[in-house]
Amino acid sequence: xxxxxxxxxxxxxxxxxxxxxxxxxxxxxxxxxxxxxxxxxxxxxxxxxxxxxxxxxxxxxxxxxxxxxxxxxxxxxxxxxxxxxxxxxxxxxxxxxxxxxxxxxxxxxxxxxxxxxxxxxxxxxxxxxxxxxxxxxxxxxxxxxxxxxxxxxxxxxxxxxxxxxxxxxxxxxxxxxxxxxxxxxxxxxxxxxxxxxxxxxxxxxxxxxxxxxxxxxxxxxxxxxxxxxxxxxxxxxxxxxxxxxxxxxxxxxxxxxxxxxxxxxxxxxxxxxxxxxxxxxxxxxxxxxxxxxxxxxxxxxxxxxxxxxxxxxxxxxxxxxxxxxxxxxxxxxxxxxxxxxxxxxxxxxxxxxxxxxxxxxxxxxxxxxxxxxxxxxxxxxxxxxxxxxxxxxxxxxxxxxxxxxxxxxxxxxxxxxxxxxxxxxxxxxxxxxxxxx
Numbered sequence: 001x002x003x004x005x006x007x008x009x010x011x012x013x014x015x016x017x018x019x020x021x022x023x024x025x026x027x028x029x030x031x032x033x034x035x036x037x038x039x040x041x042x043x044x045x046x047x048x049x050x051x052x053x054x055x056x057x058x059x060x061x062x063x064x065x066x067x068x069x070x071x072x073x074x075x076x077x078x079x080x081x082x083x084x085x086x087x088x089x090x091x092x093x094x095x096x097x098x099x100x101x102x103x104x105x106x107x108x109x110x111x112x113x114x115x116x117x118x119x120x121x122x123x124x125x126x127x128x129x130x131x132x133x134x135x136x137x138x139x140x141x142x143x144x145x146x147x148x149x150x151x152x153x154x155x156x157x158x159x160x161x162x163x164x165x166x167x168x169x170x171x172x173x174x175x176x177x178x179x180x181x182x183x184x185x186x187x188x189x190x191x192x193x194x195x196x197x198x199x200x201x202x203x204x205x206x207x208x209x210x211x212x213x214x215x216x217x218x219x220x221x222x223x224x225x226x227x228x229x230x231x232x233x234x235x236x237x238x239x240x241x242x243x244x245x246x247x248x249x250x251x252x253x254x255x256x257x258x259x260x261x262x263x264x265x266x267x268x269x270x271x272x273x274x275x276x277x278x279x280x281x282x283x284x285x286x287x288x289x290x291x292x293x294x295x296x297x298x299x300x301x302x303x304x305x306x307x308x309x310x311x312x313x314x315x316x317x318x319x320x321x322x323x324x325x326x327x328x329x330x331x332x333x334x335x336x337x338x339x340x341x342x343x344x345x346x347x348x349x350x351x352x353x354x355x356x357x358x359x360x361x362x363x364x365x366x367x368x369x370x371x372x373x374x375x376x377x378x379x380x381x382x383x384x385x386x387x388x389x390x391x392x393x394x395x396x397x398x399x400x401x402x403x404x405x406x407x408x409x410x411x412x413x414x415x416x417x418x419x420x421x422x423x424x425x426x427x428x429x430x431x432x433x434x435x436x437x
Contacts, residue, residue: 024049030056030065037063046072046094071095074111084121084158088112124163125156133170140178144169182218182227187211193237200243204236247278247285255293262301266292305342305349311335316359316413326365328404333359333413360406362399363414369400370418372425381431389431396425 026049028039037056041049049057050066057064060073072094081087090112128150137143146169151162188210195205210232218224252271259265269292273285316331318324324331334356339349362368373396381389397420401407 025058027056027058027063028054030054030063030067032065035063077113080115086114086116089115120158122160123157124160125151126153127151127162127164127166128153130168133172136172136174138174138178140174140176142171142173145172146170177222179222179224180216180219181225182213183215184227184229185212185215187233190235193240195237195240198237198240198242204238204240206234207237208232208234242280244282245276245279246282247273248275249273249285249287249289250275252291258295258297260297260301262297262299264294264296267295268292300344302346303341303343304346305339307349307351307353308338308340310337310355313357313359313413315363316361325361325363326367328360330358330406330411331361331413332356357411358406359411359413360401360404361414362401362412362416364417365414366417368416368418370397370416370420371400372396372420372423373398375427378429381434383437385435385437387434389434390428391431392426392428394426395423 022045023043024046025037026041026044027037028041030037037058041055046057046059049055053067055066057066075092077089077091080089090110092110094109130149131147133145133147136145146167148167151166156162190207190209193205193207198204212231213227218226250272252269255267255269258267268290270290272289278284313333313335316324316333318329318331322329334354336354339353342348375395376393378391378393381391383389398409399412399416401409401412404412
């Protein structure tokens, strides 16, 4: 037996497959400052990711660097190599990164330990003889009877069992007729109410309905049970009308706090139609249940700041001592605006008060040609009512910037020497079908 067991363990060790490396998220960058990964590349094994020592990978939610070799976590122990005798279990770890992993206790990359899944192998047992039949499940007509047997001849060992069922059932007939117990018929219709109206503060009149013990009636031989409960039922006549009660207003409630904390607002005051409330078709209270009363906090509300229009751009200047006028060399310029009107702890204007932009200086450039732009879209009708409303459109004399690397006109500063030929620069037309002012 020991020889067989040793051979089994040896074959298991020889045929254990290497642990498949788990894939992890691989990143193109690892920060040595804060230990974070950046630039996700995809999921590969740690060995493949760390072919580049500058890469990083994420394991168990933690970013790790490929720069230094280190051991992975131990894998879980494998299942025992056998199920009912001494076997072996294994677990593994891998060395990731550049260089050799530090192993002061010589644990290596594979560990093996003996294991015993169960001390013995399962053996099935045998059934005892069937017991006598138990009494029939009913005392009249047909029912079910049962008998059983035990798994004791012999008893199973080491988690074994007996094959087959431990219980058997069969039909049984008592030869006795069962009695028929009485059951109620459906309730009849409700009878008339014992009154024509309902007085408030008193119980309402009632109405009754009946039923009979005939579905089926109880048998005489053998004697069945009578129907349980009463053959009559009653309920109040809730459909009878009450006398009408018209509603009346209660007193006005207290004033709510002022609706604002600065400037002028309102108090709200309410009353309820409950003195008395309208009932049984009575008229509701006339008028409103809420009224507003002016309140003044005598405090200024915060005035938020608002930006003024942008000022003029400063002349386009070179970022160094090189000349940029009339040349395809960018410079820079700036413009400013003011935050106006902020008072009483109002909000500051959002955004910046200074704007910087790249520019090209074409001021007084003779070599820059100019031409008229296309007509702009028609403006809105001004004014927006009446017969004298008109629309306008215009065109502008713009420089030819086709030789510059950037074609955005807003980046060009100054006016070339050349002028556009004479032309109308603005047109207008009348608007029709507007409403009267």
